[in-house]
Each structure stands twice: as structure tokens, then as C-alpha cells.
Amino acid sequence: MTNSNPITFAIVVGEHSGDTLGAGLMAALKQRYPDANFVGIGGPKMLKQGFDSLFAMEELAVMGIVEVLGRLKRLLHVRKTLVQHFTNNPPDVFIGIDAPDFNLGLEQRLKDKGIKTIHYVSPSVWAWREKRIFKIDKATDMVLALLPFEKQFYDKHQVACTFVGHPLADDIPMHSDKSAARQELGLDREAKYLAIMPGSRGSELQRLLPDFLATAKLLQEKHPQLKFVAPLINDLRLAQFEQIKAECAPQLPVTAIVNQTQQVMTASDCLLTASGTVTLEGALVKRPMVVAYKFQQLTFWLGRRLVKLKWFSLPNLLANKPLLPELLQSDVTPENLANEVEPLLYADQKMLIDEFTKIHQTLKQDASARAADAVELVLNQQ
Numbered sequence: 001m002t003n004s005n006p007i008t009f010a011i012v013v014g015e016h017s018g019d020t021l022g023a024g025l026m027a028a029l030k031q032r033y034p035d036a037n038f039v040g041i042g043g044p045k046m047l048k049q050g051f052d053s054l055f056a057m058e059e060l061a062v063m064g065i066v067e068v069l070g071r072l073k074r075l076l077h078v079r080k081t082l083v084q085h086f087t088n089n090p091p092d093v094f095i096g097i098d099a100p101d102f103n104l105g106l107e108q109r110l111k112d113k114g115i116k117t118i119h120y121v122s123p124s125v126w127a128w129r130e131k132r133i134f135k136i137d138k139a140t141d142m143v144l145a146l147l148p149f150e151k152q153f154y155d156k157h158q159v160a161c162t163f164v165g166h167p168l169a170d171d172i173p174m175h176s177d178k179s180a181a182r183q184e185l186g187l188d189r190e191a192k193y194l195a196i197m198p199g200s201r202g203s204e205l206q207r208l209l210p211d212f213l214a215t216a217k218l219l220q221e222k223h224p225q226l227k228f229v230a231p232l233i234n235d236l237r238l239a240q241f242e243q244i245k246a247e248c249a250p251q252l253p254v255t256a257i258v259n260q261t262q263q264v265m266t267a268s269d270c271l272l273t274a275s276g277t278v279t280l281e282g283a284l285v286k287r288p289m290v291v292a293y294k295f296q297q298l299t300f301w302l303g304r305r306l307v308k309l310k311w312f313s314l315p316n317l318l319a320n321k322p323l324l325p326e327l328l329q330s331d332v333t334p335e336n337l338a339n340e341v342e343p344l345l346y347a348d349q350k351m352l353i354d355e356f357t358k359i360h361q362t363l364k365q366d367a368s369a370r371a372a373d374a375v376e377l378v379l380n381q382q
Contacts, residue, residue: 006033006035006036006037007033007035007036007037007092007379008036008037008038008039008089008091008092009026009029009036009037009038009039009091009092009093009095009375010038010039010040010086010091010093010094010095010110010115011025011026011038011039011040011041011042011046011051011094011095011096011097012040012041012060012082012094012095012096012097012099012102012103012106013040013041013042013043013046013057013060013097013098013099014041014057014060014061014097014098014099014102014103015043015057015060015061015098015099015200016043016200016233017098017276017277018043018057018097018098018099018121019042019043019044019045019046019057020045020167020168021097021098021120021121021167021368021371022042022043022045022046022051022097023045023046023048023049024167024367024368024371025095025097025120025368025371025372025375026038026046026049026051027049027368028368028369028371028372029372029375030049031372032372032376037052038050038051038052039051039052039053039054039089039091040052040053040054040082040094041053041054041055041056041057041059041060041078041082042057043057054081054082054085055078055081055082059074059075059078060075060078060099060102061201075102079102079105079106082106083106083109083110086110086113086115087110087113090113090114090115091115092116092379093115093116093117093118093375093378093379094106094107094110094115094116094117094118095117095118095119095120095375096117096118096119096120097120097121098120098121100119100123103119104119104123104132104135104136104139104140105139107119107139107140108135108138108139111138111139111140111141116141116378116379116381117139117140117141118140118141118142118143118144118374118375118378119136119139119140119142119143119144120143120144120371121144121145121146122136122143122144122145122146122147122150122153122154122161123136125153133153133154133157133159134157136159137157137159137160140160141160141378141381142160142161142162142374142377142378143159143160143161143162144161144162144164144371144374145161145162145163145164146163146164146165146166146167146363146367147163147166147314147317147318147363148163148362149317149318150163151163162370162371162373162374163365164365164367164370164371164374165363165364165365165366165367165370166280166363166364166365166367167367167368168277168280168281168284168363169284169360169362169363169364169365169367170364170365170366170367170368172262172281172284172285172360174357174360175286176265176266176285176286176287177266178266178267178269180266181263181264181266181267182267184263184267185229185255185257185260185263185264185267187227187229187255187267188227191225191226191227192223192225192226192227192269192345192346193226193227193228193229193267193268193269193270194216194219194226194227194228194229194268194269194270194271194272194341194345195228195229195230195231195264195265195267195268195270195271195272195273195287196209196212196213196216196228196229196230196254196272197212197230197231197261197265197271197272197273197274197278198212198241198273198274199274199276199278200233200237200276200278202236202237202240204274205237205240205241205244206240206244207294207295208274208292208293208294208332209241209244209245209248210244210247210248211292211332211333211334211337212272212292212337213244213245213248213249213252213254214248214249214334215272215334215337215338215341216228216249216252216254216272217249217252217334218334218335218338219338219341219342219345220252222342223345226345227253227255228252228253228254228255229254229255229256229257229264229267229268230254230255230256230257230264231257231258231260231261231263231264231265232256232257232258232259233258233259233261234258234259235258237258238256238258241256242256261278261281262281262285265281265282265285265287266285266287268287269287269288269345270287270288270289270290270341270344270345271287271288271289271290272289272290272292272337272341273289273290273291273292274291274292274293275291275292275293275312275313275326277314279291279313279314279315279324280314280315280318282315283314283315283318283323283356283359283360284356284359284360284363286353286356286357286360288324288344288345288349288352289324289344290324290325290327290337290340290341290344291312291313291324291325291326291327292326292327292328292332292337293312293327293328293329293332294328294329294332295329310322311326312326312328313326315355315356315359318359318362318363319355319358319359323352323355323356325340327340
């Protein structure tokens, strides 16, 4: 494509998983368009690559219906500012990465102004509010889907979609070396380790960590040799973790490690984790896990009426069967969690690992390059 002006890619991401996708896509696009500009809202990995972020990514990192309402005024201000900026400085293409409640509205406004739009990471239209697919069709020129069943859903509705695979499946080796990870993290080579993973958001830690720590205490009473490790996304979450631990389980020995989640998962024998992308990461690392989640009560009440899914964790959805135990809301109790974790720590997991390997092979598609191919296709469409 010959163009005297360097191409401008506008990208907006709302949280850390989107930042990882954005950074991979930026790297792949730079190979094709070395002079390209990247502007919008990005996280630390994208900033490292020279991304021009107009707002901090944290502005968009809110989950749950009730939580969003509290921040609505600010979110609307951010969106209005972005619409204005991109109207005055039109990019060659806009790519909204995840954050659908924010990005789809933005994409619609930009597309109305003649800007090409792509949405990277399909919203869970197959799970709830299925009619949103028509809104997505109106707002975007192309959806980039990470999961194969999503592409099938879009094809059924004749909405432009490309299955690109999942970047995590490209980044994580087929075999994750437990003893090497332990050596790197300075963990005991021989012990059994349970990873305590209550999520990356402050609200998730608040709701899940007390139960996770109480679970660890129950397990330690039965298995005094069992050790615990907690990966935390940053120092802010570490401080919060230590504060909650001081209140709930001051005597429990837990090794807290910042910003090495994948290494900690690799070093562990089993994961006790919040729901989210991290469950997919756990499956790709091939570790058994118990998945739990608690919403604000109103969010849960509304969600229960809208969501039509047998399962909520990605490994179960991808396998279309219950590979992992899932506990939701009032079922998240220390006793229930301990009962589910214990057999995963001490029984053979070969069948589960085989299932995880199948998932890994399906998703390993060189996603960033395939996403860049799709972006290039949209760019060159007349």
C-alpha cells in the first residue's frame, strides 16, 4: 500500500489483557507499516512500544453494572473527548480492543463519520444479549474473534468476523516447566503449592480473597506441608492483599509475588482462581484449577436473568463440558472451595492435561499476525 503519509492506527484498550493484545498487534503492524502512528488509550506494554495514550487505561477498568454507574459521567466524558479527537484527526482505522460497553459506542460514532472500525475480542453475545450482534454489525467493519465457537456464531448471523486464535496460546509453550519456574521464583522444589488468585481488580480481591485465605487455612490444617503462593498484578494489589491477609489470616504463610502471574501458575500444582482470561492461561499452562466468582448482589441478580450459559469459565466453554469445578456467588465458601481443591492437588490429572492440550492446539494460530492480516484487509477495502 503506497501512502505518502504514515498510517495512523487508533486503538483503545480497557484493561491488562487488552494491553497485551494491543502490544502484540502493534508489533505485527509495525512489521508491515514501520512508520505507523498509534494513538488512543493504551496500557504499559503498548506505551513501551511508543503508543500515544490520551487517557490512562485505568479510566476504563470497571466491571459490573452497578460499578459502571458510579463512573458513568467520567466514562462519557472520556468517550466524547475521543470522538472529538478522532473526528478532528481521523485515523486510517480504529481498533477497539475488548471493553465492549465502551468501545462499541465509540466505534458506532466513528463509523458514522466514515472511519473504518474493527472490534478485537468478541463481546460474549453468544452468552447473553444475543441481539447485540446487530449493534456490533452496525458499529464495525470486522470483528476479530479469539475463540472458534465465536466465529461460528457470527457466521450464522452473517456478520464479518475473523477467527485469529488466542495470543496466549502462541506465547505459552505446550509444556510449562514447573521446576524451572520454581527455581526462578525461589520456591521449594519438592513442596505442593496452591496458587491463590483472587483477580486483578480491587473489587475482586475484596470479594474473593477472604474466602480464598480461609480455604487455604482449612487445607493447611489437613495438609501441614502444603504451601501457598499468590501472584498479584501490581504493587497496589499487593498492598491490598497484605491488608486483607492481616485481617483474615495473619498467621498463614503465603509467598506473594508481583507481576509474574504466568510463572507462578507454572510453578504451582493447582490454582484457586477468580474467573476471567486467567482461567484460559491456567489451562494453557496445563494446571488443574477451581474457578470462583462473586458479583455485587444486584449485578448477579440482573446477570442471572440475562445470561444463558451452562458454564462461565473459558476452559469449560471451549471444551463444551465441565473440565473444571466452578463456584458462583453464595456457593463460594471455604468448605466448598477446599472440597474441590483437595482432589486436584493430590490426584492424577493426566486426562485433564490432555483436554487442555487439545484446547491449546486449537487456539495456537499466530494470533497477532492473523489479526494484523485482518486489519490490513479492512484498511485496503474501498
